[in-house]
Amino acid sequence: MNEFDPAFSALVSERLESIEARLLDAARADTPFVTEAASHIISAGGKRFRPLLVVLASQLLPGAASDRIDRAAIVMELTHVASLYHDDVMDEAAVRRSVDSANARWDNTVAILVGDYLFSRASSTVATLGTEYVALQAETFARLVQGQIAETRGPLPGVDRLQHYLDVVADKTGSLIAASARFGGMVCGASDEILDALGRYGEQIGVVFQLSDDIIDIASDTSGKTPGTDLREGVLTLPTLMVAASEDPGDARLRDLVSRPLTDEAEVAEALALLRAHPLLQEARDEVGRRAEAARAELDPLPDGVAKDALAALCDQVVSRSI
Ligand code: FPP
Ligand code: MG
Ligand code: MG
Numbered sequence: 450m451n452e453f454d455p456a457f458s459a460l461v462s463e464r465l466e467s468i469e470a471r472l473l474d475a476a477r478a479d480t481p482f483v484t485e486a487a488s489h490i491i492s493a494g495g496k497r498f499r500p501l502l503v504v505l506a507s508q509l510l511p512g513a514a515s516d517r518i519d520r521a522a523i524v525m526e527l528t529h530v531a532s533l534y535h536d537d538v539m540d541e542a543a544v545r546r547s548v549d550s551a552n553a554r555w556d557n558t559v560a561i562l563v564g565d566y567l568f569s570r571a572s573s574t575v576a577t578l579g580t581e582y583v584a585l586q587a588e589t590f591a592r593l594v595q596g597q598i599a600e601t602r603g604p605l606p607g608v609d610r611l612q613h614y615l616d617v618v619a620d621k622t623g624s625l626i627a628a629s630a631r632f633g634g635m636v637c638g639a640s641d642e643i644l645d646a647l648g649r650y651g652e653q654i655g656v657v658f659q660l661s662d663d664i665i666d667i668a669s670d671t672s673g674k675t676p677g678t679d680l681r682e683g684v685l686t687l688p689t690l691m692v693a694a695s696e697d698p699g700d701a702r703l704r705d706l707v708s709r710p711l712t713d714e715a716e717v718a719e720a721l722a723l724l725r726a727h728p729l730l731q732e733a734r735d736e737v738g739r740r741a742e743a744a745r746a747e748l749d750p751l752p753d754g755v756a757k758d759a760l761a762a763l764c765d766q767v768v769s770r771s772i
Contacts, residue, residue, distance in 0.1 A: 506633025596620025
C-alpha cells in the first residue's frame with residue numbers, strides 16, 4: 450500500500466485479509482445452496498476498493514478498533530456485491546469477475562433473492578455499529594437506487610446528456626465510495642469537518658474510478674476485459690458523449706457509430722481506431738486527471754500522516770488505470 454512505511458502496509462494487509470474471511474462468513478446461510486450462491490461473486494474476487502478506503506480512512510487518527518474497521522468494511526462490500534447481483538439481472542450480464550453471473554449460473558429469481566440476502570447481511574452488521582452508521586447506509590442506498598433509476602430512465606428532455614451521465618455516476622457509484630471513506634473516518638472518531646472532507650473525496654474519487662473505466666474500455670488492449678464493450682451495447686460514456694456533442698463535420702462518421710449499439714465487429718474496430726486517434730480521448734483523460742486532482746485537494750483538512758498519503762496516492766493509481 451505505502452511502500453515507504455512497512456508497518457502501515459502490514460496493518461492494511463492484515464485488515465484486508467481479515468475482511469476477506471469475514472465476508473465469506475457473512476455469506477453463510479441456513480442451506481448449502483444459499484451459502485454457495487451468496488459466496489459465488491464474493492469468492493470470484495474483486496478489487497475490494499471500498500474496504501480499502503474504509504481501512505485507509507480509519508487510520509487517519511489513532512485508536513480505531515480492528516473489529517469495528519472490519520465490520521464497517523464488510524457492510525460496504527456486501528452492499529456493493531448485493532447491488533451487483535441485481536445489476537447483472539437488470540443488465541442481462543452473463544459474466545461478472547470472470548465467472549458466470551448468478552443469473553447466468555442459476556436464474557434471475559435466485560440472483561435477485563441472493564442479492565436481497567446479502568443486503569440483509571449488510572444490514573445486520575451495520576446495526577452492530579450504531580444508528581449513525583445505519584442512517585448513512587440507508588441514505589447511501591437511497592441514492593444508489595435513484596442513480597440506477599435515472600440511468601434506466603435516461604435524461605429528461607432539455608437535460609444535457611453529459612451532465613446526466615455524470616450525475617448518474619456520482620449517485621450510483623460515487624455515493625457508496627463516499628460512504629466507505631466516511632465510515633473509515635467515523636470508526637476512528639473523526640470530526641464532522643474531516644468526515645465531510647472524506648465524503649467529498651470519496652465521491653469524487655468514485656467518479657474518477659468509473660470515468661477511468663470508460664476510457665479503458667476504449668483505449669486499452671491489456672485491461673483483462675474486451676475493449677469496445679460499451680460500443681457494442683450502445684452505452685455512451687465520457688469520451689463518446691464528448692464526441693456526440695461535437696459539432697465538427699469531420700466527426701460525422703464517428704458520431705453515427707457511437708449513436709447506436711454496434712453488432713458488426715468491423716464497425717467496433719473502426720470506432721475504436723477513430724476514438725483512439727481522436728483528440729477528444731486525450732481531452733477525456735485530461736478531465737479525469739483534473740477530477741483526480743480535485744479529489745486530492747479535498748484531503749487538505751485531514752491530519753498529515755501515512756493514511757492521508759495513501760489516500761492521496763490512490764488518486765494517481767485510479768488515473769493511471771486509464772493509460
Ligand atoms: C454497477 O453498474 C451497478 C450498480 C451501481 C448497482 C445497481 C443496482 C441497484 C441499484 C440495486 C441495488 C440492490 C441491492 C439489494 C443493494 P454498471 O452496470 O455500470 O457496472 P458493471 O460494469 O460493473 O456491470
Ligand atoms: Mg452492469
Ligand atoms: Mg448496470
